[in-house]
Amino acid sequence: MSSDTLKPLMAVFCEPETKRYIKKFCNLEESWQSHAATPDPDEDDNTVTIETTFDLDLKITRGSDGQSHSVTLAPPSFGKATQETPNYTEADDETTPRASPPAEPTRHYDIVHEFGTDFLWYGEEDPRRENLFAEDASEELSSFPPAVVKSYEAWVITYKINFKESCHDVRYYYPSVFFTVAQDVAWNVAGFLLAWRIALAPQTASVVYLTGRKEYLLKKGQENAVTLEFLTDQAVVLENANDFPVEW
Structure with a gap:
């Protein structure tokens, strides 16, 4: 696994403000192991697994x-019964009442740092x-797990x-609200993964995630390339x- 691909993910783990979102790392390269969990014996050595605290697992193989x-x-x-998972089953007996089939996803979001x-x-x-x-994101996302x-x-x-804080620091000239590039990247990676969690919900059709440099369209079935x-x-x-340090 290329360490370049892993560096943005490790930034999330190493920055105090975003470390809270990572529950577990598995099978990272040896140079990263001191900052991650013990390699999982059930995982392929060629697969890196990241478990987040917001109900999303990422695997890169x-x-x-x-x-x-x-x-x-x-x-x-x-895999569990949640508000997001429609309770719909085909009934063998046509006279037995059954739940309506899941509706087509209609929600489209742009995540813009405004x-x-x-x-x-x-x-x-x-x-x-x-x-x-959305005036209140917590209300808009109320159907998601807490x-x-x-x-x-x-x-x-x-x-x-x-x-x-950055607006009141005259010494600060980096075109971001964060004081280091590592903090900026860590925050953006955490947001990107949160955006994917929203995009994968049954009621969501798409999410456009903007970093300030570029926009990324997140849709089910297109996880790999984007x-x-x-x-x-x-x-x-x-x-x-x-x-950004090469090693921690």
């Missing part, structure tokens, strides 16, 4: 050619587009706190920075 990678994203709660909002804007195809953005809502709120608050693209882009940001 290296292909047999040693160069290609594949990404798998899965919310653990989908101070004064909760960053959750309605996408162009969302029927609520005229309202521009851990998702809590993590999203904490993620937004982190940005707002840093925004206020996630690898995002991590590669963030690795380049770190590589061009002077405040």
Whole structure:
């Protein structure tokens, strides 16, 4: 597994403000092991597993050619009965009442880091587009597991706190609200994974995640390409920075 691909993920683990979102790392390269959990004997050595605290598991597997990678994203709660999982089963007896089939997903979101909002804007195809953005993200995400809502709120608050602090520091010239590139990348990676958790919900059709540099369209079935693209882009940001250590 390329360490460049892992660096943005390790930034999340190493930065105090985002470390809270990582529950477990498995099978990282030897140079990262001191900061991760013990390798999982049940996992392939070519697979890195990351369990988040907001109901999302990420797996990145290296292909047999040693160069290609594949990404798998899965919310653990989908295997349980939750508000997100429609209670629909085919009844053998036509006279037996049954729940309605799950409706087509209609929610489209843009996650935009706009101070004064909760960053959750309605996408162009969302029927609520005229309202521009969700006034209260916790209410908008109320159908999600509590851990998702809590993590999203904490993620937004982190940005707002840093925004206020950076605006009052005349020594601060980096075009971000964060004081180091590593903090900026860590916060963006955490947000990207949260965006995927929202995108994978049955009621969500798409999420557009904006980093300020680029936008990424998240839709079910397209996890691999866009996630690898995002991590590669963030690795380049770190590589061009002077405040990100090669090793911890």
